[in-house]
Amino acid sequence: MTSIYQHFRSDERDFIDQVLEWRSYVETNYAPKLTDFLDPRQQRILISIIGQHHEVKYSLFPESEQVERKRVLIYPDYYIPLQDDYNVALYKLNYPEKFIRLEHRQILGSILSLGIKREKFGDIILNQPVIQFMVAEEVSHYVQMHLNQIGKNKVSLDRVAFDHLIQSEEKxxxxxxxxxxxxxxxxxxxxxxxxxxxxxxxxxxxxxxxxxxxxxxxxxxxxxxxxxxxxxxxxxxxxxxxxxxxxxxxxxxxxxxx
Structure with missing residues (x-):
C-alpha cells in the first residue's frame, strides 16, 4: 500500500489515508459515505484513488464546472445517488446592495467567525449584486440563525433551490x-x-x-x-x-x- 503515496506530495499523506478509510468503510459496510467540501486538489486525489475501483463509485456535487469546492459521495455499485444525499444547502445573501458592495473576503471572514470550519461550507459565488454560498446541511440552520451581520452591515439569508444557482462573474x-x-x-x-x-x-x-x-x-x-x-x-x-x-x-x- 505504500506505493500509492509515491504519486502524491508528502504533505498529502493524511488525506490519502482518509480517502482509503472512506473507501474501506463503503466496502465493509456496503453503504454510502459523504465527505465534507473538498477543494479541487483533494477531489483529484480522491478520484485517482477510487476512480478505477469497480465495486466503489463516487460522484461530486454540485456538478457545475464553475463550482470549485464540492462534496463527494462514495458509494457501493448498487446505490443510485439522489441530490438530497449530498446534504448541501444553497443560500442567497440579502444586504443593502444599493449602498454597499460586499467582497468575497468579507463574507468568508464572517462565516469563519461563527466558528464554522472551512470544510463545512463551499463556494461563495458573486455576480453583483447577487451573492450566494453553500454550506453543509448539518450546519445550515446555525448559519442561517447567526449570520446576521457582515462588517457593520445587517444581512439575512434566503434558502434557494439549486435550479437558481447563479453563474460567477469571475472569468x-x-x-x-x-x-x-x-x-x-x-x-x-x-x-x-x-x-x-x-x-x-x-x-x-x-x-x-x-x-x-x-x-x-x-x-x-x-x-x-x-x-x-x-x-x-x-x-x-x-x-x-x-x-x-x-x-x-x-x-x-x-x-x-x-
Whole structure:
C-alpha cells in the first residue's frame, strides 16, 4: 500500500489515508459515505484513488464546472445517488446592495467567525449584486440563525433551490509561457510578471498559497491543476503543462482570474 503515496506530495499523506478509510468503510459496510467540501486538489486525489475501483463509485456535487469546492459521495455499485444525499444547502445573501458592495473576503471572514470550519461550507459565488454560498446541511440552520451581520452591515439569508444557482462573474484569462522549471518561485514570477526575487520574497513572506494552503518553500514543485494565490495579486491556476521546448524549457498554460 505504500506505493500509492509515491504519486502524491508528502504533505498529502493524511488525506490519502482518509480517502482509503472512506473507501474501506463503503466496502465493509456496503453503504454510502459523504465527505465534507473538498477543494479541487483533494477531489483529484480522491478520484485517482477510487476512480478505477469497480465495486466503489463516487460522484461530486454540485456538478457545475464553475463550482470549485464540492462534496463527494462514495458509494457501493448498487446505490443510485439522489441530490438530497449530498446534504448541501444553497443560500442567497440579502444586504443593502444599493449602498454597499460586499467582497468575497468579507463574507468568508464572517462565516469563519461563527466558528464554522472551512470544510463545512463551499463556494461563495458573486455576480453583483447577487451573492450566494453553500454550506453543509448539518450546519445550515446555525448559519442561517447567526449570520446576521457582515462588517457593520445587517444581512439575512434566503434558502434557494439549486435550479437558481447563479453563474460567477469571475472569468479566467489564459496565459501561455515558457519557464525554466516548475518551482513555485519560477511559476509565480512568470504568471504574475514579476521578478524572481520578488516572487521569492512573497513566498517566504507567507502570502502565497497553493491549493488554499500557505507554502513558504520557493523550491516547491507546482503541478498541473494547482490553484495559486498571491495576496494583493489575485488567484491563478496552472491549467496544463504542455511538455518541453527544444531549449528544454517547460511550456505551460496558466489561467489568471480577472
Amino acid at each position: 479566467w484569462r489564459e496565459k501561455v509561457s515558457t519557464v525554466s522549471s516548475l518551482r513555485l518561485d519560477v511559476i509565480i514570477s512568470s504568471i504574475y510578471n514579476i521578478s524572481r526575487q520578488k516572487a521569492k520574497d512573497f513566498i517566504t513572506g507567507g502570502i502565497v498559497k497553493v491549493n488554499w494552503r500557505n507554502v513558504e518553500q520557493v523550491s516547491f514543485d507546482v503541478e498541473e491543476g494547482d490553484v495559486l494565490s498571491v495576496r494583493g495579486l489575485g488567484r491563478s491556476k496552472l491549467l496544463s503543462i504542455e511538455g518541453r521546448t527544444k531549449k528544454e524549457k517547460w511550456r505551460i498554460i496558466a489561467g489568471l482570474l480577472n
